[in-house]
Structures are given as C-alpha cells and as structure tokens.
Amino acid sequence: MKIRGRIFEGLREAGHFTQIPWVRRQFIEKLSMDPYPGTLNLEIADPESLQTFKQLKSMRGKEITPEDPSFCNARCYPVLINGRLKAAIVLPLVDGYPENKMELIAPQNIKKALFVKAGDNLEVEIL
Numbered sequence: 001m002k003i004r005g006r007i008f009e010g011l012r013e014a015g016h017f018t019q020i021p022w023v024r025r026q027f028i029e030k031l032s033m034d035p036y037p038g039t040l041n042l043e044i045a046d047p048e049s050l051q052t053f054k055q056l057k058s059m060r061g062k063e064i065t066p067e068d069p070s071f072c073n074a075r076c077y078p079v080l081i082n083g084r085l086k087a088a089i090v091l092p093l094v095d096g097y098p099e100n101k102m103e104l105i106a107p108q109n110i111k112k113a114l115f116v117k118a119g120d121n122l123e124v125e126i127l
Contacts, residue, residue: 001056001126003049005042005102007111007118018105022067027105030062031076031088039090039103040110042122050100056126057091064090078127079104085113089124 017023018035027035044050061075072094081087087106091097102124104110111117 001052003042003044003052003056003102003124003126004046004121005044005049005124007116007120007122008041008043009118020068023064026064027076027088030064031078033086033088033105033107035105036108036110038109039105042102042104042124044100044102053102054099056089061091062088076105080125080127081106081110082114082123083125085110087124089126 016037018027018039019037024035027033044053056077057075059077061077064074064076066073072092074093075091077089077091079087079089081104085106085108087104087110090103090105092103104124106113114122116122
C-alpha cells in the first residue's frame with residue numbers, strides 16, 4: 001500500500017506532544033522509535049491515495065493509549081517514506097479530524113533527512 005501527499009505546515013503543537021513522557025514511552029515500546037520532536041503533516045489529495053488512506057484507517061494498527069484523560073487515543077502504522085526513511089503514521093482518534101491529513105513521526109527530522117520542504121510531495125509505503 002502506498003499513499004502520496006503534499007507536505008504542509010501544521011499548528012506546531014506536535015513537538016510538545018511527541019515528547020510527553022507517556023507518549024514517548026509508548027512510541028518507543030510499540031514502534032521501537034524514539035520520535036524526533038514534532039510531526040510532519042501531509043495533505044492527501046489524489047483520489048487513489050485517499051481511498052488507500054481510508055482503507056488503512058480501518059486496520060488495527062498500534063494503539064497509543066493516553067494516561068491523561070484530556071488526550072485522545074491514537075493508532076500508529078509503521079511506514080517507509082520515499083523508499084528510505086523508516087517512520088510511522090500517527091492517527092489521532094478524535095471526531096472531526098481531517099480525513100485527508102496524515103501526521104508522520106520518525107526518529108529524526110523528516111524534512112532534513114529527506115531534503116524536503118512544505119509544498120513537496122512524499123510517498124508513504126505502509127509496512
């Protein structure tokens with residue numbers, strides 16, 4: 001399964017989220033990944049990729065369970081970005097979350113590792 005999307009700038013809140021001790025611990029335990037602070041956001045526009053993403057969301061994935069009731073659950077899926085960088089999709093399980101938005105985490109800064117910027121396209125392969 002492959003999904004293509006365009007990088008866009010988010011709200012810059014994920015850097016804090018990925019470093020909360022219980023969140024970070026679960027990423028390490030469940031994904032074998034100590035995440036770089038923050039996520040990379042992809043907008044999925046083409047119909048084929050949107051359909052694949054919808055299909056992925058119906059799959060179980062690795063559950064991130066909040067220790068703090070003010071946070072939502074999330075599901076994660078290991079991926080390979082542009083055929084070379086191991087990462088994971090983080091899907092917050094919250095009502096109203098945009099169906100065409102994908103958030104990615106990796107052990108390093110994705111933009112720097114892949115020499116990409118906002119507006120560039122990426123291909124995400126589900127592992």
